[in-house]
Amino acid sequence: MAIQLPEHVPHSGIYLPMKDQSGHLKGMNFSDTDRTCTIVLDGSKEALSLGVKTSTTVAELQDILASMFQRYPTDIILKTKQGAYQRILRARDEVPSVVTVQGITTFGRKVRQYDHPIFILGAGLGAIQTMVDMQMRGRTDMICMEAHADFGGHSWIKAANKFTKLQTERGTYHVDYCQTWKPVPFKVGELDYKTWPSRDALLYMMRENAREHGLYEHTMFNNQVEKMTPKGGAYAVQYVPTDELWNYSEEGDGGMMLVSFMSAWPGFLHLPNMLEFPGEDEFGGYMEYSSFDKVDYALCTDKICALYGHGAFTIENVRTLCEHRCAKCYVICRTRNLSGTKMASWLVGSQPVPVPASVLLDAFSKMYNLVGFDVWTAHAVHTDAKRSFAQITQKTIFGVTDIYFLAGYYDLMTCIVDEVKRVTHQCIHTKKGKKVKTEVFIKAIGTKPSFKIDKQLGIKEVVGAWINGDPLRFCQLGAKGVQAKNFGSFSVGPGFAPSVQMSNWFLDYPDDWWLVHDKLPKNKAGEWPAYVTQATFGLPMGMALGGNIPGLAAKMGEADALKARKQWESHPLEVYFKECEDEWNNYIRFFRKHNMVDDRPDPVYPYTMDTMWELIEKCNKVQRGEPVNFF
Known part of the structure; x- marks a missing residue:
């Protein structure tokens, strides 16, 4: 038969x-x-x-x-x-x-049902995507809790400012990214969703999409978890009303609820790093921290400005200060971390497999050559004399912009590798004896995660991404810095997609935990909260999950495959290259119009279409084990 x-x-x-x-x-x-x-x-x-x-x-x-x-x-x-x-x-x-x-009765698996609601902590992009995926799984009994008054997440609502833009690309940062059949949005409502959307456009996108998916009716705003404890096979969540500074609010009573499962998306850009230098009271100019929308950039126009730091916040502020027509921008930093370029960001997003660090450095060099800096000698780079391999290790992620380099070419921006010793009247004194005359001093030293998250959620350690080794309490991890030989994306967006699958797999099939629990890496609090790990933590976690739970491996593989497809769909190389080249030339015209630069020749955009195809071919050669010349 x-x-x-x-x-x-x-x-x-x-x-x-x-x-x-x-x-x-x-x-x-x-x-x-x-x-x-x-x-x-x-x-x-x-x-x-x-x-x-x-x-x-x-x-x-x-x-x-x-x-x-x-x-x-x-x-x-x-x-x-x-x-x-x-x-x-x-x-x-x-x-x-x-x-x-x-020997198998059905290919369909029995999905766990619960007596109490599913709880989602946070209402940023990852949490929204998690709720949408839960809906796709037929889950409707869910409650989201957010300390702020609307969707968007703390990073975009509070840490960013109105001049902040998405440094990576639209194609990998939108609510319906995880739905394979959904196209990348070029419009949200009647508003354009641009290649590098602004903070306000991103918030609008998240809120409109949350409304379309019916998530507002599931969400409690202006409330935060005070304590979460296991209770009789469920979890007791005590919560209090809050204002947008995470302070207790007198309005509202708070309360307690029982939940059966939690997916937490707390973020890790919670608080500004603070640093004071001797003599600040004598400065007599404008001094401020760069994050949390504190800077009044109108006070920077026609002023000599100094930035302290060299992370993603610094790179963004070079662009913003140039847009506000500063007279000069000094970047003072202890170490010159590597910064990303827009074409390099496109490259890592466009490839189905991670881009080797050696190819990434080759891509960076096209732009760094413009400012006379050899990326292969950077403190973050470990390689050999033949450049047969490379690893990049630094304490900050790549800030992505081309304007940092254009400003450096014109000497509108100067990078000084040194430490600040003290401050006097409109002057910064460095430990190497330099005196930097400046009217504006912006401390662009980034943010830090709050240990309050560990306390609120009762985290003693994370086992993989699960609180205290409990498959019913997922927590999206934060990671500090860069440490890798291969790079899949500069954006957090593609990483959310497999995380959503990890969270919700154990919502449906918690018994699978016993296939993998003893193989996952662990992390406890130290310099950072327990849920904020080193950059290398995610690789062994992903390998353990993928190697021991085939069904989850398939879902994570599908999620990983979305990145390259959606990048090409949203940003075909020729179109994206033209946007970057046009932006470059527009800034040159802006600098000339406002007499911000001298008469040195205007630089052509350092990349070409041929350059990009050559970089893609180098990626392929490295993957095939063929020799590549990086000199």
Whole structure:
């Protein structure tokens, strides 16, 4: 009797071989040609497909099916049609293209149901995407709590200012990013959603999309968690009313609720870093911190300005000061961290696999050459004499802008690697003996996470991204700095997509936790709260989850694959390059119009279309193990 296949067989999203499988991966001869195996449930119309190799063995397929459906591999019997009968396959046989399986009752898994609501902490982009995904899973009994008065998240509502722009690209930063079938928005309502949207445009996008998805009716604004404790198989959430400074508000009573599951998206740009220098009282000019919308940039026009720091906030402020026609901008920093360029940001977003650091440095060098700085000698770079590899390690993420470099070319911006010793009247004295005359002093030293989050959520440690090793309490991790040999994106947006899947997988299938809990990295509070980890923490966590829970691995793989597709969809190379080149030339015209620069020749945009295709080819060569010349 022929095996009856349904008209549409869904693909599992799983592709063999996977990590730690047996069979041909342990030294036997094998073929790595890709093909598809369709698995039919014996006596049923249920079927699904997996991606396999030509020499994938029956034992490997049994292992994966056992993991997916909580069975022992020895309970699973695979058969193939042979003549008029079906033959039981042996463990070392290669898997046929169509097999029948016994030992599994259904390909559908039972989803955990709960007695109390699902709780989402925070209402920024990641939390919004999490709630939308929960809706897609049929979940409606959910409550979101946000300390602010609307959607958008603390980073965009409080830490940014009205001149702040998304430093990376629209294509990977929007609410419906996680929905594979949804196009990248070029408009939200009647407003354009530009390539590099402003703070206000981003807030509008999140709020309009939250309204479209019906999330307002699930959200409690102006409330924050005071304490969360396990209670009788659920969690007691004590909350208090709050103003937008996270202070207790006299308006409202607060209360307590029981919840069954929590997905927390607390962010980690909570508080401004503070630093005082001797003699500040004598400065006699304008002095302020750069973050949390404190700077009055109107006071910077036609003024000599100094920025202290060299992180993403500094790079953004160079652009903003130039836009407000400062007379000169000094950047004083202890170390000159690497900054990203817009074409380099596009490059890492456009590739389906992470871009090697050596190729990224090659991309950076096109712009850095304009200001006479060799990126390969930067303090953050570790390489060898042949540049056969590279690793970038620094305490801050890449700030992304081209205008930092254009201002550097014209000497409108000067970078001084030194430390501030003291301040006198409109003068900054450095430890190396320099005197920087300035009328404006902006401390662009970034932000820090609040230890209050650990206290509120009862975090003693995170096991992977789960509070105290509890699969029903997910917490989106924060990460400080850069430490990598390969780069998948400069944006947090693509990272939210697999995190949403991690959170909600254990909402549906919490028993899968026992497949992976003892393999996940752990983190406790130290210099930072427990949920804020080193940049290297995420890699072993992702490998453990992907290597031990095949269904989650498939979902995370699908989420990772969105990045390159949506980047190309939203920002075709030729179109994006033209935008960057036009922006470059527009700033040159702006500088000339306002007599901000001298008569040195105007620089052409340091990238070309040929340059970008060459960088893409270098990525491909490194991936293939071919030698690449980076000199």
